[in-house]
Structure formats: C-alpha cells, structure tokens
Amino acid sequence: MRYHAPATFDEAIAIAAGASGVTRYLAGGTDVLVQLRAGMVTPDDLIDLKKIPGTHDITRLPDGGWRIGIAVSGAELGAHAELVADWPGVVEGMELVGSTQVQGRATLTGNLCNGSPAADSVPGLVAAGATVTIQGPNGTRELPVEQVPVKPGKTALEPGEIITAITLPARGKSAGDAYLRFIPRTEMDIAVVGCAVSLVLDGDKVTAARISLGAVAPTVLLVQDCADAIIGTTLDDAALDKLAAAASAAAKPISDKRGPKEFRVDVAGVLARRAAKIAYERAKA
Amino acid sequence: MSKIHVQATVNGDSVEFLADPRETLLDCLRDHLDLTGAKEGCGTGDCGACSVMLNGRLVSSCLVLGVEAEGAEISTIEGMADGNELHPLQRKFIEHAALQCGFCTPGFLVAAKALLEKNPDPSESEIRFWLAGNLCRCTGYDKIVRAVQDAAAEMRGAA
Numbered sequence: 001m002r003y004h005a006p007a008t009f010d011e012a013i014a015i016a017a018g019a020s021g022v023t024r025y026l027a028g029g030t031d032v033l034v035q036l037r038a039g040m041v042t043p044d045d046l047i048d049l050k051k052i053p054g055t056h057d058i059t060r061l062p063d064g065g066w067r068i069g070i071a072v073s074g075a076e077l078g079a080h081a082e083l084v085a086d087w088p089g090v091v092e093g094m095e096l097v098g099s100t101q102v103q104g105r106a107t108l109t110g111n112l113c114n115g116s117p118a119a120d121s122v123p124g125l126v127a128a129g130a131t132v133t134i135q136g137p138n139g140t141r142e143l144p145v146e147q148v149p150v151k152p153g154k155t156a157l158e159p160g161e162i163i164t165a166i167t168l169p170a171r172g173k174s175a176g177d178a179y180l181r182f183i184p185r186t187e188m189d190i191a192v193v194g195c196a197v198s199l200v201l202d203g204d205k206v207t208a209a210r211i212s213l214g215a216v217a218p219t220v221l222l223v224q225d226c227a228d229a230i231i232g233t234t235l236d237d238a239a240l241d242k243l244a245a246a247a248s249a250a251a252k253p254i255s256d257k258r259g260p261k262e263f264r265v266d267v268a269g270v271l272a273r274r275a276a277k278i279a280y281e282r283a284k285a
Numbered sequence: 286m287s288k289i290h291v292q293a294t295v296n297g298d299s300v301e302f303l304a305d306p307r308e309t310l311l312d313c314l315r316d317h318l319d320l321t322g323a324k325e326g327c328g329t330g331d332c333g334a335c336s337v338m339l340n341g342r343l344v345s346s347c348l349v350l351g352v353e354a355e356g357a358e359i360s361t362i363e364g365m366a367d368g369n370e371l372h373p374l375q376r377k378f379i380e381h382a383a384l385q386c387g388f389c390t391p392g393f394l395v396a397a398k399a400l401l402e403k404n405p406d407p408s409e410s411e412i413r414f415w416l417a418g419n420l421c422r423c424t425g426y427d428k429i430v431r432a433v434q435d436a437a438a439e440m441r442g443a444a
Contacts, residue, residue, distance in 0.1 A: 001306050001307050002306065003289060003306035003350070003352045005352075005355075026350075026353075029348055029349065029350070029353075030330055030348050033309070033330075033347070033348045033349075033350070034329045034330060034348070036307070037328055037329060037347075038329070046306065046350075048350075048352075048353060050353070073342065075342055075343075098330070098418070099330075099331075099333065099345075099417055099418020099419075100343055100396065100399075100400075100415050100416075100417070100418050101330065101333055101336055101343055101344055101345040101348075101396070101418045102330055102345070102348070102418065104339070104342035104343050104344040105342075105344050105345075105348060105349070186414075186417075187414060187417045188417050188418065
C-alpha cells in the first residue's frame with residue numbers, strides 16, 4: 001500500500017487518476033481503517049486528504065450559510081458555537097456517531113460516503129438542504145446530499161471524484177432543526193430508525209419544512225409528504241397525526257437483527273412527531 | 286514495501302520512527318517507540334484501550350495510521366505521571382480499586398483526563414457518556430466513575 005498526502009485536491013485527483021489498483025481516500029479513517037483491518041479492502045493507493053489546506057475549516061459564507069471542510073471531526077463540529085446555534089439538528093446527528101474517541105476523528109463527509117442508510121449525520125444534512133461540492137477529472141459539480149447515496153455502501157461519485165466540502169444554506173430567522181434516532185441502548189449503537197426535521201416559521205405557522213428518514217430504506221429518504229403534512233399548520237395535533245402517518249407510510253424498511261419492519265414503520269412516525277416538536281420549539285426560541 | 290520516515294512529538298519529546306504505511310499509530314507507539322501503555326483490545330475503534338491524545342483530541346490510536354502522525358503532538362499514558370508523582374486520576378483509580386485486570390485502565394485514564402480538562406465538574410451521566418467508548422470486561426464501571434468523580438473533586442480543590 002502506498003500512502004499519499006497531497007497538498008491540493010487537484011493533486012489528489014491526479015494520483016487517483018494515475019493509479020491502476022484499488023484506491024481509497026482517507027479523512028477521519030474510522031471506517032477505512034476498520035475495513036483495512038478486516039481485510040474488506042486492500043488499497044494499493046491510500047490518499048490522505050487531511051493535509052489539504054481548508055479541509056479542517058468551518059467557514060461562514062457571505063450569504064449566511066456554512067462551508068464545512070471534509071476533515072472537520074465531530075468533536076470540532078460540536079465545539080463550534082455559532083454553527084451549533086444555526087444547525088443544532090445537523091450537529092446532534094453527527095455527535096451520535098460512535099464514541100468520544102471516534103468523534104475525535106470521524107467526519108460528516110466520511111459518514112456520508114460510507115453510504116450506510118443508518119448513518120446518523122445524513123438525515124440532518126438532508127433536512128437542512130445541504131449540498132456537496134464534488135471535484136473530479138471532468139471538473140466540479142454540486143449535488144444535494146440526498147442524491148449522494150444510491151444504495152447501501154454505494155454513492156453517486158464517479159471514479160476519481162472527491163467531495164471537497166459540504167455547504168449548509170443560510171439558516172435565516174424563526175427556523176429550527178432536530179434529529180432523533182431510536183436505539184435499544186443509551187449510546188454507541190446504530191440507528192434502528194432516524195428522523196430529522198428542519199422547518200421555518202412565520203409567527204406560529206410553518207412556512208417551509210424538510211423531513212428526512214434514516215434506516216428505513218436502502219438510502220436516507222427526503223419525504224415530501226411529511227413536509228406537506230405540516231406546511232401551513234401551527235403544528236397542532238391534527239398536523240402531527242398527519243406527519244406521523246406520512247412518515248410511517250414512507251418508511252420501507254427491512255426486518256433485521258436491529259428491529260422488525262413493523263416496529264420501524266411505527267417508530268418512524270413517532271420520531272417524526274417528536275423531532276418536529278423539538279424543531280418547532282427551537283424555531284420559536 | 287517502502288517505509289516512511291515519521292517525525293512527531295510524544296509526551297513532549299521529539300521522536301522519529303520508520304512506519305510501514307499499513308501500521309497503525311498504536312503499532313508504531315508499541316513496536317517502534319516501546320510505549321506499550323496503550324493496549325490493543327479490538328483494533329477496530331470499539332474498546333478504547335488504545336486511547337491517546339492526538340493534537341489535543343482524544344482518539345483511538347488503532348484508527349490512526351502511524352504515517353498520519355507526521356508533525357503531530359501525541360500524549361500517551363506514559364506521559365501522565367510527573368516522574369514518580371502520580372496524576373490524581375491514577376492515584377484515585379488505585380484508591381478506589383477502579384481496576385481489576387488493568388488492560389483497559391490506560392485508555393480509561395487518558396480518556397478521563399481529556400474529560401476533566403474540558404469539564405472539571407462533570408455529572409455522573411456526563412462521565413458515563415464520555416467514557417462509553419472505553420470498555421471494561423471485568424465490569425468495574427462503578428468504581429471507575431467514583432474514581433473519576435473523586436479525582437475531579439480533588440483537582441478542583443474541593444476534596
């Protein structure tokens with residue numbers, strides 16, 4: 001295995017383009033190193049992206065949005081008070097990934113590129129309307145986060161392409177987000193169901209909403225029916241009932257050791273209801 | 286397989302070693318630098334026995350490649366005591382008998398020290414949550430939590 005630590009994304013892409021064998025990119029390494037050890041992947045070329053300037057930065061954009069570097073760890077994300085104030089749901093999703101030790105290394109981009117339908121940081125990004133910047137041999141493109149995973153373990157990235165940053169839109173006033181997951185333990189487990197809600201209020205009324213479900217389909221879902229159930233309402237009981245029903249209807253889970261299908265369908269509704277209430281409270285605060 | 290020259294700072298000392306790119310930081314600490322305090326429990330980032338500080342962040346050294354440590358500041362359990370003077374956490378672990386076989390202890394100590402630097406007065410649930418990535422298969426968790434609470438109190442000057 002050859003280890004590369006390029007100084008630019010251009011250089012990283014050139015190394016990947018010139019490689020004939022198996023290539024892996026390395027950021028936090030909390031998935032890649034486990035796969036290496038298990039013998040699941042034996043890269044010929046391992047390209048460490050952490051030495052590229054800017055990859056550790058969290059930057060406020062002129063429009064009020066945020067650019068998050070691909071090597072920013074969960075611990076660094078959680079320590080950024082302004083970002084947490086804008087997007088608490090995005091941050092709380094990431095902070096549920098692994099232990100304190102894993103938080104010291106694991107990244108949003110890595111969690112996304114690992115392609116797990118149960119990835120805890122992805123529903124929050126989807127609900128937020130986050131996008132990724134992708135650079136490859138044919139130039140640069142932007143993609144909404146919900147279009148990055150295409151099936152378990154597989155992303156929409158073409159060979160040689162790299163995500164170079166994640167962008168969160170401007171939060172604006174009277175807006176809030178939240179992420180909840182169900183696990184049978186209190187920490188350090190994989191989501192049985194996850195749900196993120198992001199909404200914007202005008203007075204007491206919901207004017208915009210994005211609701212995302214994790215671990216109930218081959219990829220994290222963005223559910224328009226859930227948004228439609230609460231837009232125009234004050235999130236009263238009738239709206240919450242509709243929201244829960246829409247979430248359960250959108251959930252198409254498998255039964256596995258973490259939970260049976262029927263349970264996941266039901267819990268998707270429960271979590272949507274609870275996450276929406278938290279997001280609403282945060283928007284009012 | 287060509288080895289890569291790595292230069293880093295470990296417990297305040299400048300060190301250098303030759304790392305095979307496949308070797309983890311844990312392998313390098315133990316096999317090249319003879320710092321065998323950090324243990325390999327699982328090798329997959331689940332047990333916390335290999336906990337070290339890397340550039341001020343608590344990490345599992347089995348999930349870091351040795352070659353990634355170029356230019357890094359690393360602190361291990363070996364740097365915790367000041368000469369013969371044990372760190373309050375080390376003393377309290379002994380006083381509370383917060384160890385049985387001892388394999389997980391270096392990881393618990395490094396992780397607990399990182400917590401107290403961030404939060405000098407953690408609640409019991411904050412301690413348990415922070416240390417959730419450190420596994421003790423002798424199941425001595427209660428004594429470990431008590432030892433951390435007692436050390437924290439002493440370090441705050443309240444003991």
